[in-house]
Amino acid sequence: MAEPSEIIFEVTEAVEGGYDARALGYSIFTQGDDWYDLKAMVKDAVACHFGEKEVPKVILRS
Template sequence: MKNTSTEIVFLVEEDPEGGYTAKALSESIFTQANDIPSLKEMLRDAVRCHFPDEAERPKAIRLHIVRDEVIAS
């Protein structure tokens, strides 16, 4: 089955225990890392493993980074 999407989207969140987690919205792919640069490399590897056939692999990885912030009122 050929992948018709040119990109894959990951939801990236700060892990309460430190670092970051990333979960694909359309596939069963999950990874984590201590920092964003490491997470990006882990995501590239995870996508390559999940889509071994380069013709079916998404051409772009989009990160939707969610950060919780608290501000004083």
């Protein structure tokens, strides 16, 4: 099966502050204290999920 060229994350404000992000169609979830932190956490989560494979482009939407 071919790896995706992009992954879309749905971003919501967390009740306790900060942001939550979840990938649509994948079991990838993460959190960040602010938008800058969230972007870094999403990139790390995607890299961990796909490992050594080619990492797809990330799209964040709120």
